[in-house]
Amino acid sequence: MKALVIARLTFREAFRRKVIWGVALLSLIFVVFFAFGFHLIIQDFDQQAARQAADPRAGGPFFTRDVQASLMVLLGLYTVNFLAGIMTIFASVGAIAGEVESGTLHAIVPKPLGRWEIVLGKYLGHAAMIAIYISVMVGAVALIAREMAGYHVPQLTHGLLLMILVALILLSLTMLGSTFLSTVANGVVVFMFYGMAATGGLVEQVGTSLNNETLTRIGVISSVLVPSDSMWRLASYLTQPRLANLFIGPNPFGTSIPPSPFAVHYAMGYCAVLFVGAVLVFRYRDL
Numbered sequence: 001m002k003a004l005v006i007a008r009l010t011f012r013e014a015f016r017r018k019v020i021w022g023v024a025l026l027s028l029i030f031v032v033f034f035a036f037g038f039h040l041i042i043q044d045f046d047q048q049a050a051r052q053a054a055d056p057r058a059g060g061p062f063f064t065r066d067v068q069a070s071l072m073v074l075l076g077l078y079t080v081n082f083l084a085g086i087m088t089i090f091a092s093v094g095a096i097a098g099e100v101e102s103g104t105l106h107a108i109v110p111k112p113l114g115r116w117e118i119v120l121g122k123y124l125g126h127a128a129m130i131a132i133y134i135s136v137m138v139g140a141v142a143l144i145a146r147e148m149a150g151y152h153v154p155q156l157t158h159g160l161l162l163m164i165l166v167a168l169i170l171l172s173l174t175m176l177g178s179t180f181l182s183t184v185a186n187g188v189v190v191f192m193f194y195g196m197a198a199t200g201g202l203v204e205q206v207g208t209s210l211n212n213e214t215l216t217r218i219g220v221i222s223s224v225l226v227p228s229d230s231m232w233r234l235a236s237y238l239t240q241p242r243l244a245n246l247f248i249g250p251n252p253f254g255t256s257i258p259p260s261p262f263a264v265h266y267a268m269g270y271c272a273v274l275f276v277g278a279v280l281v282f283r284y285r286d287l
Contacts, residue, residue, distance in 0.1 A: 002113055006121020007128065014091050014129050023087045027137060030079055035144045038072050042149050069151035074240050076141035078253050081163050081232050084134050088170045089190050092126045094183035095175055096282060101183065116279045123175055123275060130167045135160060155238040162235035165267055169228045170194060172274035179282040193226045201229035202252055223259070227267040230259040 138160050145151040177186035204219020223230040236254035
């Protein structure tokens with residue numbers, strides 16, 4: 001299948017870009033600091049617990065050891081989700097537009113290669129790169145938690161798949177924009193949508209906690225336009241079963257009221273519709 005050839009070339013080309021290596025370097029720095037911070041948190045907890053065991057009148061830890069670990073895992077996964085979103089946008093922002101602007105597609109399109117195969121190949125190449133990145137980073141967070149605190153992240157596979165779905169939502173949106181916007185304009189627009197989704201999710205939580213129908217409706221509309229934040233909130237809920245007890249009030253890290261299963265189906269359909277839209281727009285685009 002010719003699309004797989006394009007996917008392989010896209011995968012290789014992505015690693016030649018400086019922005020990818022920049023994100024990879026930041027990710028490595030994050031993992032080092034996360035491991036160091038996790039070690040300090042657990043060490044401090046153990047010291048407080050030891051003091052309380054020696055002297056019952058001494059103040060002990062506010063949370064249990066597992067809860068301390070779960071909070072650190074939540075922070076780690078939130079950072080991974082954010083870094084993955086940034087990588088997705090800036091890696092694929094010029095997937096089509098960049099090659100149109102550079103004239104590369106003028107040499108490719110006349111060959112016996114369908115335009116849909118070009119879009120599919122580039123989509124698969126970027127999706128594979130992003131899925132590998134998220135898997136490695138989530139695995140690193142889970143491994144640190146297990147080795148340093150003996151904490152096993154619940155429903156880790158489900159959370160991982162939902163975080164990959166978040167990246168695919170952004171990839172689909174970026175690919176569609178790349179078929180009719182310039183590289184710079186596409187990056188600005190998609191990044192603004194990404195921020196709007198995160199803000200809308202927080203607004204929805206505020207509206208729910210205050211029983212304000214208007215704010216809740218605004219958040220729901222933002223989730224319909226870009227369901228990336230709703231998928232993250234569901235991922236955080238599944239990997240943090242204690243959220244309902246730990247979080248009081250709205251916050252960007254998680255939620256005590258997860259999106260419904262229908263939201264997952266909607267997000268998957270959202271990706272499919274945007275991909276088909278990208279194929280159709282590129283099919284009739286004048287190069």
